[in-house]
Amino acid sequence: MPVQAKIGPSILNADLSNLAAESQKLLDNGADYLHLDVMDGTFVPNLTFGHPMVKSLRNKIKTAFFETHMMVQNPEQWIEPMADAGVNLYTFHVEPVQDVVRVSRQVQESGMKVGLAIKPGTEVQDLEKYLSIADVVLVMTVEPGFGGQSFMADMMPKVKWLRENYPNLDIEVDGGVGPKTIHCCAEAGANMIVSGTAVVGASDQSQVIKELRDVVHSYLK
Numbered sequence: 001m002p003v004q005a006k007i008g009p010s011i012l013n014a015d016l017s018n019l020a021a022e023s024q025k026l027l028d029n030g031a032d033y034l035h036l037d038v039m040d041g042t043f044v045p046n047l048t049f050g051h052p053m054v055k056s057l058r059n060k061i062k063t064a065f066f067e068t069h070m071m072v073q074n075p076e077q078w079i080e081p082m083a084d085a086g087v088n089l090y091t092f093h094v095e096p097v098q099d100v101v102r103v104s105r106q107v108q109e110s111g112m113k114v115g116l117a118i119k120p121g122t123e124v125q126d127l128e129k130y131l132s133i134a135d136v137v138l139v140m141t142v143e144p145g146f147g148g149q150s151f152m153a154d155m156m157p158k159v160k161w162l163r164e165n166y167p168n169l170d171i172e173v174d175g176g177v178g179p180k181t182i183h184c185c186a187e188a189g190a191n192m193i194v195s196g197t198a199v200v201g202a203s204d205q206s207q208v209i210k211e212l213r214d215v216v217h218s219y220l221k
């Protein structure tokens, strides 16, 4: 099936004390899914929230598609709690994981889709042996840990390589993506777009989300 353009705002830099309202606003403004950044203070030098927060959000927002971007040292530990919290796509970094296939199977068995994420320093070819089990590949375009960083255009060859070799794969980019950098991502072949600061901070969120989607759509074959 051909891939579709999907825009998933990251709520990392939103007002987390008002998460449900901020998330609902993004969805009302056209977001296709929500990208929830989970950080453990070990895999990355920052700390956000875990499954209790995601579960509370799910109680308020019943139907939206939730992705958790697991920037954690031991993603295996949080599979069941996140499945129970109502997560749809469990995206974890392969770098700290010894047996990616086993963890991916556990994610599938718990009823979630599998996303495999790589940091800027990780070769995309390292993922090749796992791509038959992955629903989504996330190519980080900043060092994970913080929102509002500058987009790394030198990650685009990874996206291009994936799109050339896996035309039907959902390829996600995350970090510094917004109206100024979306052409680069879309041209390389990304179809799932995470955008934090550029969307959350926009005076007209719906216009920015539409612009991002239109650009991606214009490059899809």
Ligand SMILES: O=C(CO)[C@H](O)[C@H](O)COP(=O)(O)O
Pocket: 010, 012, 013, 035, 037, 069, 142, 143, 144, 145, 146, 147, 148, 149, 174, 175, 176, 177, 194, 195, 196, 197, 198
């Ligand atoms: O995973 C992340 C950081 O590690 C965030 O999803 C990402 O940084 C989004 O924020 P922005 O668009 O502001 O860069």
Ligand SMILES: [Fe+2]
Pocket: 010, 035, 036, 037, 069, 174, 194
């Ligand atoms: Fe993220």
